[in-house]
Amino acid sequence: MATHLPDHFKCPISLEIMSDPVILSSGHTFDRSSIQRWLDAGHRTCPITKLPLPDQPSLIPNHALRSLISNYTLLSPLHQNISLSHPETLISTLASPSSTLDSKIDALRHLTRLSKRDFVFRRRLTDFGAVSAVLAAVDDPLLQEKALPLLLNLTLDDDSKVGLVAEGVVARIVAVLLCGASPDCRAVAATIVTSLAVVEVNKATIGAFPAAIGALVAILREGKGREKKEAATALYALCSFTDNRRRAVDCGAVPILLRNVDCGLERGVEVIGVLAKCKEGREQMEGYDGCVQILGRVLRNGSSRGIQYALLALTSLCFYSQRMVLVALEEGVLEVSFGLLEDDNEKVRRNSSNLIRVLRGNNHHRLK
Numbered sequence: 001m002a003t004h005l006p007d008h009f010k011c012p013i014s015l016e017i018m019s020d021p022v023i024l025s026s027g028h029t030f031d032r033s034s035i036q037r038w039l040d041a042g043h044r045t046c047p048i049t050k051l052p053l054p055d056q057p058s059l060i061p062n063h064a065l066r067s068l069i070s071n072y073t074l075l076s077p078l079h080q081n082i083s084l085s086h087p088e089t090l091i092s093t094l095a096s097p098s099s100t101l102d103s104k105i106d107a108l109r110h111l112t113r114l115s116k117r118d119f120v121f122r123r124r125l126t127d128f129g130a131v132s133a134v135l136a137a138v139d140d141p142l143l144q145e146k147a148l149p150l151l152l153n154l155t156l157d158d159d160s161k162v163g164l165v166a167e168g169v170v171a172r173i174v175a176v177l178l179c180g181a182s183p184d185c186r187a188v189a190a191t192i193v194t195s196l197a198v199v200e201v202n203k204a205t206i207g208a209f210p211a212a213i214g215a216l217v218a219i220l221r222e223g224k225g226r227e228k229k230e231a232a233t234a235l236y237a238l239c240s241f242t243d244n245r246r247r248a249v250d251c252g253a254v255p256i257l258l259r260n261v262d263c264g265l266e267r268g269v270e271v272i273g274v275l276a277k278c279k280e281g282r283e284q285m286e287g288y289d290g291c292v293q294i295l296g297r298v299l300r301n302g303s304s305r306g307i308q309y310a311l312l313a314l315t316s317l318c319f320y321s322q323r324m325v326l327v328a329l330e331e332g333v334l335e336v337s338f339g340l341l342e343d344d345n346e347k348v349r350r351n352s353s354n355l356i357r358v359l360r361g362n363n364h365h366r367l368k
Helices: 032-040 063-075 077-085 087-095 101-115 119-127 130-139 144-154 158-166 169-179 183-196 200-208 212-222 225-238 242-250 253-262 267-275 279-286 291-301 304-320 322-330 333-340 346-359
Strands: 021-023 029-031
Touching: 021 032, 021 063, 029 032, 087 101, 087 119, 087 130, 101 119, 101 130, 101 144, 119 130, 119 144, 119 158, 130 144, 130 169, 144 169, 144 183, 158 169, 158 183, 158 200, 169 183, 169 212, 183 200, 183 212, 183 225, 200 212, 200 225, 200 242, 212 225, 212 242, 212 253, 225 242, 225 253, 225 267, 242 253, 242 267, 242 279, 253 267, 253 279, 253 291, 267 279, 267 291, 267 304, 279 304, 291 304, 291 322, 291 333, 304 322, 304 333, 304 346, 322 333, 322 346, 333 346
Parallel strands: none
Antiparallel strands: 021 029
16 A cells, blocks of 8 residues: 555655654654664664764654645545455454554554445455454554454444354453453443444343443443443443343442432433333332432433433332332422423423322323
8 A cells, every 4th residue: 555655655764654753853754663663773873864863862743744644545545445445455464463563553543444434344344354353453452442443343234243242242342341451442342332232132142241241330430431421321222131230230330320420420320210120220229328319410400311311210219119209209309390391302291291190199100
């Protein structure tokens, strides 16, 4: 591919397209990895001018050239056509033990970009045996952060999701969830779980895998920011399968989710709404001091979707427990629910109506 790009995009040392161009004090630009190897070998002269360099040479990022290379490779039809025509070359680079770390990272970058929106390219990657090479890259801490987005792309097509699980994706993803190289890696791994769980049979398979649900709950307990949000989303996707609700409850999900909701993670309300459908989940919620108060605050201040699931959870809790009805009435949930009957969202209006009937003692009505 490099032969079809401008010469000044190529490193004077490696003659490959630069992925991280840096400027030496001599004024010449090199790929960082190449010039660093030159310096690490003890050289203190510019490879081009042969002029002496300082004992500690500075490597200044060439942002302009890097942006130019990136834009050119994104826009060049010729470059893209070559990659699309020969994905096996990139896969071979990724899989080969003799490939350098930089070349593998570059292959992952190109494969990820080209597979993001192209169904045909993703299918060709699978046909050429890319999955095993990508999984091996996920196992490598030095490649994991670049490999996970590519693996996520490979899960985008429903007809690939079951096959990926059969090839051992779940074990790799659980390992990343438990001890990923970075919070971003764990966040992408959780997103992959969500993507795989679109297929019903995968929900059962992933949920039954040792530590899968526990790993997501652990992120909710110990993680931060985006990884927590993605873990909650993945847990929600898995818990639409009935058996996984009990597994989540057994892993201690309920108190952890309620604490997260109380701290502003509204995505956790959706999981609480689903877990409230099972007896074990409701028992945990009823035993959690302040559960109704937390859900009540979501009713007053949450988003439309958060309100919808808070109403579902409260309806389930109060339908099965007179004690929870009394707590909800004390917290003013009935008055808030009446106000929500005028909400723009039809689901919020319907769920409010259901909760009002339960709180007013009309439990004989079946919940919609």
